[in-house]
Amino acid sequence: MGKPDADGPGLPDLPPEWGRVVVPDDASALAAEAERLRRELRGAPHRTAPRPPARSPLALPGLVLLVAVLTTLAGLAAVTWPRSGRSTPAPSPSAAPPPAATGRPLPALDLVDAGQSPVPLRGLVPAMIVLVDGCACPDEVAAAAALAPSGVTVVTVAGTAPVAPGAAGAGVRSLADPAGGLRAFLHLPARPGAATALLVDRAGVLVKVVPEIRSAEDYRADLARLAG
Template identity: 40%
Template sequence: MAGASNSGGWSPDDLPDLPEEWGVIVIPDDLSELSDEVDAVRAELRLADPPTGWQRFTGRPAVRRFRRFAVTTLRAPVLIITLAVVVTVASLFASAWPGPPRQPATQRTASTTPEVVTTLPALELVAADGQTVPLRGRLPAVILLIDGCACTALISDTIDAVGPEIAVITVSAATASAASAATPPTGATPPANGKTVRMLNDPTGSLRTHLRLGAPDSTAAAVLVDRGSQIVRRVPRTVSVDDFRADLARL
């Protein structure tokens, strides 16, 4: 066994440990003892096929460098093309995939609740003398639509309940000739206790239509309008001033 130290000054203890799976390695002093192992290795090399011309060509250093350069150069374009194909396929699947069902849009029909009118229409009604009178000519006012209603008590109580600055206007579909006996030529009754009371006629029922009130019956309809023509309160059916007495203060 070769021993101690060499001329470099290091000893076998300076060498790293060998892997355990290699087992015990014995280095003979006479290398001729390894002739059997040398003959076995040579025999294995003789069994291998000699390299072909193509293998010798591709094994040259220049060819190996070119192959590495080509692989590096082509890697980025191939990656970009692959990503583009994946994104395109994903987009096609997303567009073809059925989404959640959409709720049908609500369509407005004739049965939809009509819009509430908030402003008194600028109508001209007929006074007892046959002259046209602007409905907005005297505001604020309490307008009573009295077709088909025995509303003498309602009209009287309303006149008593309003202040002197609030007019009371009765509207009916009676003709001007039918109302002329009960109304002065100006279309305005004498002030009751300093209050203005007017009786107007609406033969075509245009006011009731504009306000979207129901057909006349045994009750009256009351509409409270402030000075700016805004409807403060609408009572489609009433026989008593108590139904809107609290709203008179808002006029």
Template identity: 45%
Template sequence: MGSLSDNGGNWPPDGGSPDGLPDLPEEWGVIVIPDDLSELSDEVTAVRDELRRSQRQSRWQRFAERPGMRTLRRAGAASLRAPVLIISMAVLVTVASLFASAWPGPARSPATQRTATTTDDRGDTLPALELIGADGRTVPLRGQLPAVVLLTDGCECDRLVADTAAAVKPEIAVVTVVSGAAPGQTGGAPPTGATPQPQGTAVRALRDPTGELRAGFEFGPPDGTAAALLVNRGGEIVRKVPRTVSIEDLRPDLARL
């Protein structure tokens, strides 16, 4: 700095600055210089931080900090929030599905072997019953397939039996079944009915001594009508008719045997 004027280092009497320096701007106000410069440490730190930020900002950053650009950034973030949330939920659902499909389920109990006293839970399979034939010998019911099985307890069903034998194909058996033992017999022969039909289809008359077939399919007690089971070659029940007296109830499904 230059030396002070010849008046002993004091300010000139006319109010000007020493050594011809210009006056400070009026908008700065009154400037007080403290005796201890450490009191200005906070101001110095703030000025340095501001200078450091301004030096680090590039031209693109300064452009991005404009109010209009900040508004666009907020609008863009809001518009992307919903799609991101939807995609995240879809990923979570997919991962959960993969874990659920790969997770081992409870052990299944082995299927119950069908016997004369058990039937399929769904009731769509003919049980492996052994019935009594006209000669008193046991006859496997499933050995007669495919077949139309008519439960004729207490039914005057001669017309139904004859019409059924006439309607079926030659390879389809017609089996009549009555429940209980014959009068005066223990599991004796069933009533007549094994008369050959004109088309060559014979009616096989069998007796169910214990009534398991009727009870297994929950046909109820005899009421003067017949119950019918249409069974294909694999033993599956194609049609179950709890009450019938006419071949017309069975005719639509005979072709499925």
């Protein structure tokens, strides 16, 4: 049997609200009570609601900054990403002659004939000079020769070598400009399939440039005035 703690010598004073405490002689008498306490202790965490993790005060500003950076990168990628199937066509060279070319005297150039002998360009005026370095264009040359008035020379100027005799037509002077001096003077590149015409008066002044001869009407009136 247990006995009250108040009767036992040497026990400390206990709070009066605990009431009467009995200490058993056999510790096994407390086994059931101990097991009940252990069950309560094991179940205590499950009855306690977990506290939500504290949210950092920098979380929301950081998220906003991340979204802004991703949006900026997406915009840059859309602008700089190469688009397949779309290409900018290369601009074709202008067929219009530089305005400064007309009204200027021909340069003091020497062309060459079939024997590679020099021929002064200014010694051929008045003349219609047809540049055939982009196209032999025999029909256009023949039409010019037929329309040229008396005293006006029709000259074909090829690139490296004069047009073969007879190919340019009767009464046409065939020369070459290996150095490309006339094209450099005009700042007008040769175009494949097209011939360029220069009409020069008796004073050696360039009165008209036809970048691409399409018909005799491009130069007919000016050619007739060269004989005056």
